Amino acid sequence: MSSPSLVDVPGLNFDWLNLDTEQGMRVNAGRRGLTLEQINAMTYGVDPYDEGGAAVFKPRGARADERSPRHARQYRSKADVWSESAMLLYEEANQRQWSSAVDIPWDEVKPLPDDLEWAMCTLCTFLTQVEFIAGDLPGRFMEQVHPDHFEAQLFLGTQIMDESRHLDVFRKRALVNGGGMVDAGFGAINLLAVDDFTEMTALLHLVGEGFVQTLFRMGELISQNEAEKKIFRLAAQDESRHLAFGVTHLKYVMDTEPWRKEELHHYLDMQEGALGQSQQASLTTNPTTGEALAILAGGGIEKIDEGFQKLMIMRKRQVNEYMHRLEVIGLGDRRERMAAGMRELLDPVK
Numbered sequence: 331m332s333s334p335s336l337v338d339v340p341g342l343n344f345d346w347l348n349l350d351t352e353q354g355m356r357v358n359a360g361r362r363g364l365t366l367e368q369i370n371a372m373t374y375g376v377d378p379y380d381e382g383g384a385a386v387f388k389p390r391g392a393r394a395d396e397r398s399p400r401h402a403r404q405y406r407s408k409a410d411v412w413s414e415s416a417m418l419l420y421e422e423a424n425q426r427q428w429s430s431a432v433d434i435p436w437d438e439v440k441p442l443p444d445d446l447e448w449a450m451c452t453l454c455t456f457l458t459q460v461e462f463i464a465g466d467l468p469g470r471f472m473e474q475v476h477p478d479h480f481e482a483q484l485f486l487g488t489q490i491m492d493e494s495r496h497l498d499v500f501r502k503r504a505l506v507n508g509g510g511m512v513d514a515g516f517g518a519i520n521l522l523a524v525d526d527f528t529e530m531t532a533l534l535h536l537v538g539e540g541f542v543q544t545l546f547r548m549g550e551l552i553s554q555n556e557a558e559k560k561i562f563r564l565a566a567q568d569e570s571r572h573l574a575f576g577v578t579h580l581k582y583v584m585d586t587e588p589w590r591k592e593e594l595h596h597y598l599d600m601q602e603g604a605l606g607q608s609q610q611a612s613l614t615t616n617p618t619t620g621e622a623l624a625i626l627a628g629g630g631i632e633k634i635d636e637g638f639q640k641l642m643i644m645r646k647r648q649v650n651e652y653m654h655r656l657e658v659i660g661l662g663d664r665r666e667r668m669a670a671g672m673r674e675l676l677d678p679v680k
């Protein structure tokens with residue numbers, strides 16, 4: 331016996347269903363499941379020559395309802411928001427979410443001497459400030475992504491989730507072991523004045539998160555226990571995605587709109603200048619946190635000089651990794667115009 335279908339119901343037919351869009355995609359889920367990349371085909375794929383029409387409430391590949399209102403605040407040009415890695419990074423972010431509540435071995439945090447505990451609380455308060463901005467800023471741009479380029483918007487959504495977790499894990503570490511939140515000095519407030527997607531990406535994803543990622547990746551040096559090591563390791567993994575988005579977005583801009591090179595250099599001139607005033611060997615945006623890092627890296631306040639020497643190695647690594655990313659983007663000529671305090675740390679060209 332066949333079950334009744336819509337067409338059997340008197341007065342109902344498929345008139346409501348618009349079939350003049352493309353039909354017939356068949357995709358098998360692969361090793362990583364069914365990914366966005368796999369369905370990025372036919373008219374549902376992102377148009378490589380897209381110059382973005384006016385944005386309306388229309389998912390890519392669908393036909394817009396004629397009444398659909400326009401969005402006034404959305405970028406039209408693909409290069410304004412696009413990264414060739416956005417869909418991959420989005421999928422990866424979904425697969426690699428972790429929980430600050432249960433994935434960190436909090437029992438491993440044991441009472442520490444006061445200098446080390448206060449230093450860790452200072453660093454964690456500073457990172458809480460920084461992570462807040464790292465989530466807040468992409469949040470401001472989510473609604474400006476054209477629906478045709480939605481993968482970039484989805485990626486920003488995962489970044490906001492990641493940064494929320496970073497904010498909360500560093501807050502937990504500051505409060506879990508008898509210390510507290512302190513005055514950790516200046517954060518990264520200048521980023522909140524950013525007014526453009528690519529400017530955000532240059533300042534936040536490339537410079538800010540690049541430096542933070544190097545710091546996290548060297549977390550072994552400043553950690554006092556397995557819980558802290560794991561916090562830094564997992565947070566570094568997340569930052570790698572944010573950084574990859576930044577590098578691939580800026581590379582896309584350089585590949586497709588090379589005349590914007592000076593604009594990109596200008597963003598970096600500003601950010602390197604802002605960092606140069608306060609960084610020196612501190613790796614962060616203020617001397618208070620720099621001293622806290624040196625105490626942690628040295629293993630106590632009496633070994634702060636040793637700590638500063640270790641920080642200098644990290645600082646060199648930060649700057650050289652930054653230079654490498656600039657080369658990938660197509661901004662290798664920045665070597666000559668980098669802020670002096672950073673340029674002097676560059677390894678010679680091989």
Ligand SMILES: [Fe+2]
Nearest residue numbers: 461464493496
């Ligand atoms: Fe973060």
Ligand SMILES: [Fe+2]
Nearest residue numbers: 464539569572
């Ligand atoms: Fe981040």
